[in-house]
Amino acid sequence: MLDLNRLISYSLRIGVLTSALLSLVGLTAWAATGYANLSRASGSGVSGTIASAASGNPAGLIYLAVAVLVATPVFRVALSTFYFARDGDKRYVLITVAVLSMLIFALVSGVSG
């Protein structure tokens, strides 16, 4: 089992690199369309974004990159919760769960707002 430092370090790195890669693919796809005007989609939903990214839509790819990026720190908090729970560190389970629930609240209220 990896220690918390390495676990967090790897997950952050993988998240950012995945996002940068998706952005690069998205920009390349955009260049291939001859720099067409892209719509600024708002709240098209997670499944809609993935579907449009899978079909090679440049905006869809970049929005997927942004979603992966935003999810990275949230994932890091969730990961720490599991780590502290495994260690039986109740105080920090409580702290990370509090942070996580506020983040989820922000995401959910963002969707509806």
Added chain:
Amino acid sequence: MFGLGGGILIIPFLTLVEGVPVPLAVGASIVSVVATSSSSAATYVRDRLTNIRLGMFLEIGAVAGAITGAFVSVFLPAAALFILFGMLLLYATTVMIRSRRLDFPSKVLPDRTATLLGLSGQYEEHTKNTVVKYEVTRTPVTLFVAYFAGIVSGLLGVGGGIIYVPTMNLVSKIPVKVASATSNFMIGVTAAASASVYLFRGDVDPILTAPLIIGVAGGAILGTRILKLTPPTRVKIAFGLLLATISILMILKGFNIPVVL
């Protein structure tokens, strides 16, 4: 490098130099702040410079603040905020520069919260080849300030590092490098909360954002190398100068004086 997300540099650049409308600049900036924070935090966390426990604890205040900020942003005039924020920065600057000898605070007594949560730590100071042990004090005050920093972050689309770093260093007596690394760590979470709001509002432009993500992923890797090898006093002076410049720009902007870079 300074524990900032970079939003404070990206917003003026996009609005003043590139002429991008403010909401889109803020939207693109907050997304790239998540990228900066996460990629540099990855390095600091691996090198054990970050105080993960302290970061997690302060995130409670910071995230609550970011959500508050997103909600009140509708009611507050932006000009008032810019001026207040600028003045706060100027204050932080003077204190930071005057206190530059406080790099390795000694005889710090941990407060009850810090003891209860096991917040004391140590890190390797590469410029002196020593391991520095430190205690954390006045934790509740710093948590309170983190809440306000979170509000500013939600309102202005910056990470809040410009407030976290001086507060952790001056109030809680945390060595400046640890404060920078821990601030970086926290910013990712606050910025992710704010970024999701901008994303759903439709204020994230794909063509503006994608190059920023790619650039930031590369740039932050360079900055982390520099921080590790720079003496703490220089970090403080560089940080102080950066703060002074930005605070003046922000106050000017608040008074509606056009700023040309």
